[in-house]
Amino acid sequence: MAEDWSAVGKAIKARSRELGLRQRELAERSKISQAIVRELENHTVERRRSRRTLEALSVALEWHPGHLSAVLRGETPLRPGETGDPTDEILSRLESIQDHLQDITERLDTMSSRLEAVAARTDEQHR
Numbered sequence: 001m002a003e004d005w006s007a008v009g010k011a012i013k014a015r016s017r018e019l020g021l022r023q024r025e026l027a028e029r030s031k032i033s034q035a036i037v038r039e040l041e042n043h044t045v046e047r048r049r050s051r052r053t054l055e056a057l058s059v060a061l062e063w064h065p066g067h068l069s070a071v072l073r074g075e076t077p078l079r080p081g082e083t084g085d086p087t088d089e090i091l092s093r094l095e096s097i098q099d100h101l102q103d104i105t106e107r108l109d110t111m112s113s114r115l116e117a118v119a120a121r122t123d124e125q126h127r
Contacts, residue, residue: 003072009043011071015061030060
């Protein structure tokens with residue numbers, strides 16, 4: 001499998017611009033030397049970098065830790081919060097169901113309160 005270090009550099013550069021980070025700031029955030037950040041951004045040195053380096057930069061750029069590794073392999077990176085585990089989609093759907101159930105419960109509570117008020121007025125009228 002071919003590795004696309006140029007794509008990694010482009011991704012780092014674009015995201016740094018998005019976040020308003022300079023190379024020095026990215027180096028500080030990621031605990032990676034500014035020289036390595038510069039080499040990766042500008043794709044000036046063709047050399048393998050460790051998984052930890054890519055993870056540190058991904059996290060410093062507020063991405064999923066595996067983001068740059070996925071870019072390197074030509075894959076679609078995970079979004080923040082995703083783990084790549086198939087249960088992610090199930091958990092997301094369960095959250096949606098919970099939200100809908102909460103909405104239904106609130107509506108039923110409102111209807112119940114209104115029915116109690118109508119029943120109380122009806123009782124008063126029949127007295």
